[in-house]
Amino acid sequence: MLSFKKIFFFFLLLLIPAMDLFAQQQPANTAAADTTTHRRKAPKFDLPHQLRFGVDVSRPIQNLVYDNRRSYEFQADYYIGNEVYAAVEGGWGSAKVPYDDLNYTSTNSFFRVGVDKCMLQRLTGKDWDMAFIGARYGVAFIQRSDATYTTEDPMWGMTSGSVPGKSLMAHWMEITGGVRVELLQHWFLGWNIRGKFLLNQGALKELPPAYIAGYGKGDKNTIFDFNFYVSYAIRWKKKPKA
Template identity: 45%
Template structure:
């Protein structure tokens, strides 16, 4: 392109000289045609090309990739496994998340459970349910538009409620038979914050497996006035202000849009 413009300028100047000679022998003074500075032609040429290229680049904007909606449903299979291992404790946990822009996921989790404490010196039943809301942030790069694998950090706000039945207990005595006591039934409501770390990998189309590691901080540890349940669904040991836990999920993704 540069070569063509330079040749065009030289052709115009040559034509002007020939025209001047044919109209009376007038020529450029000092043989100026031969003294044309080729570097100036190059500068003009470069200026024209750069201006054209920049205007073309400004007009060509990269189109944004189509936004794909993704809604995932997951179940904690580790919790299902423990239901078979521990006959006195049952629990079920579900997870729902929605893919937002900027690699963020809005998360909702819910579940319920129960346990029966049947020790020699302590007996009671406990039932409860919970839900959590939060957000996860994917911290790894997305390889392409079809890459939905994530390694994330997240935060949750959780709330749990339930009821502990009357608890009967035995108090050992050094001077005879142990004495029996009773703690009346108690309803409770607790709430907590969680820090999460986790992974989700798409092993088949729309099917994910992954895990969550959690650290939970109880915000109202004084809720239990008498006897804190040993297992509060969604949280863990009711007598501890900080607990750690984990889950292993199988998720199914529903996607739409992106066309």
């Protein structure tokens, strides 16, 4: 059962950036400076290993809303120490351009790799709640079908033809941030916001996919995206040093 404390903490995380900005705007005084000078160091905890797996539950909902695209996304991260997590994400999807004068489909799989850095101080050795910033490198492998088209010219009339299918690759960089809250033991709820920047725009210039799973619209060089994850964490104790 979800506790009030967990729910309160989840919404409190949304206010932290605003609270931090407000604090930076306040004039510093001697007492504050003295407190900063003698501030205690963050406590260190003997933490276990943690490997966390998640699924983006917002994608199936979007699949119902948009009838011209499908997308499924998963993620995993591993705690490597110093509040840093190594992250791997992947999935697959499809899209179609279903117009009368232009028709083609595409499918793709993708993966992203990167790191997340938790920006909150850990309260106890069992505290795995986090608000973080991170970076990703993403790659998508795309198969585009034959494209059929029809054009109309006042002099030549109706002209129909096709463009052969093609294998494409897209790769991009991401800046991301988000929240993970352990609402139940080992079970997390959280989200990511992402800014994505395509690195090979020229490769997708001709008949770009309507949608690239893992990235977004194929004709956009910059994308802003959102994920909502349900995750489960596996933890195990470290082996004692000999």
